[in-house]
Amino acid sequence: MPDQTIRIDRELPKKLFIKDRASAQRVKMEALKRLAATFYADGSLSLGKAAELANVSKQEFLDFLAAHNIPLNYDLDELEEDLATVKEFFAK
Numbered sequence: 001m002p003d004q005t006i007r008i009d010r011e012l013p014k015k016l017f018i019k020d021r022a023s024a025q026r027v028k029m030e031a032l033k034r035l036a037a038t039f040y041a042d043g044s045l046s047l048g049k050a051a052e053l054a055n056v057s058k059q060e061f062l063d064f065l066a067a068h069n070i071p072l073n074y075d076l077d078e079l080e081e082d083l084a085t086v087k088e089f090f091a092k
Contacts, residue, residue, distance in 0.1 A: 029055065033064050041070050 014027050033054045040050035040061075051061035065072070 033061070036061070037065060037068060037070055040065070040073065043073060047073070 012027075012031065014024075033056065036045065036050040036054035039045040039053070040047060045053065047058060047061065051058045054061055054064070056064070062072075
């Protein structure tokens with residue numbers, strides 16, 4: 001079954017997103033980043049999928065999370081996997 005999507009149309013004041021004179025496009029980009037960050041923070045989306053929703057690279061999304069004090073969803077199992085990968089890499 002293919003992924004299903006929904007469209008959300010809602011007008012919001014610019015001042016909710018950006019405090020200076022910003023274009024409508026910039027406000028939309030900020031809104032998408034904030035929405036993606038919310039879904040990432042609650043575990044609904046992975047880092048990659050959240051960055052995709054926000055239409056930015058993973059690094060740009062990581063920078064956005066850091067700027068907004070949103071912690072990474074990174075647990076001990078993932079750390080152990082990453083350490084094993086690094087050890088394997090250096091063993092070669």
